[in-house]
Amino acid sequence: MKSSIQSYTLNNGHMHILTSDHVYTYFPKHYHETYSMAMLYDGAKDFKLNNAQHILDNSNMATMNPCDIHYGNSVTDDGWKQLVIFFDEHAIKSFTEENQIKNKHFNFETMVSNDFQYRQDILTFCKSAINAESNLEVDHAYEQIIGRILAKEKHLSAEHKLNNCAGVKRSISLMHEVPDAKHRLNDLAKTANMSKFHYIRSFKDETGMTPHAYLNALRVERARKLLFSSPENLSDIAFDCGFADQAHLTRAYKKIYGMTPGSIIRK
Incomplete structure (x- = not known):
């Protein structure tokens, strides 16, 4: 089977998530003009960043500032697979300005983070963005990624809450x-x-609940009521309630009620 690489764009191109089923065994010296974070989900690599050597595997995460030179090769014959996030200065600046955070220059302080929970949080938010079924869900994942990064790098209090x-x-x-x-x-x-x-x-x-989950539950409830009160077909009900299509409604409905709307006998 031919390997493929998928790229997902967030916030008008200020962040990209790159994932693939391609197996890497080596990459030469290079750098990126943006910030980047790399997570391996299969295999391990001997990773050299700014002349410091590290072993990167599925327990840690590489964090690179713009123009950090890095290269590496697999520690086994099996190679590795990875997910990489790229984001630019605008992503940081717009977030700090909107949240009224003192806008000191952002830099990753460590080249490789061994904080497993941090890695898992970022990976979870990335998967949410990749699997999102609405722009609201993508927006939510993006804010969580940037907020988590800034909290880790001590630009933002992880415990800060604003009650309104x-x-x-x-x-x-x-x-x-x-x-x-x-x-x-x-x-x-x-x-x-x-x-x-x-x-x-x-x-x-x-x-x-998250805003996206709340809105989805509201739409499912509206759809449930229409199933028993309207002669419309499922496709029209899905559209009327704000779902992208009937399949989207079916997934959301089953997630809440454990059955598909099509399995309901309407009389």
């Missing part, structure tokens, strides 16, 4: 008024008069 129940409730009212609208994180956060990152945290404090 009234603002969160305004955004919830907007979701209920137009559940079929293509809500974006930026618009919901503006309705709440909060930064996107603090809105995500405050929303979860208030509801126990």
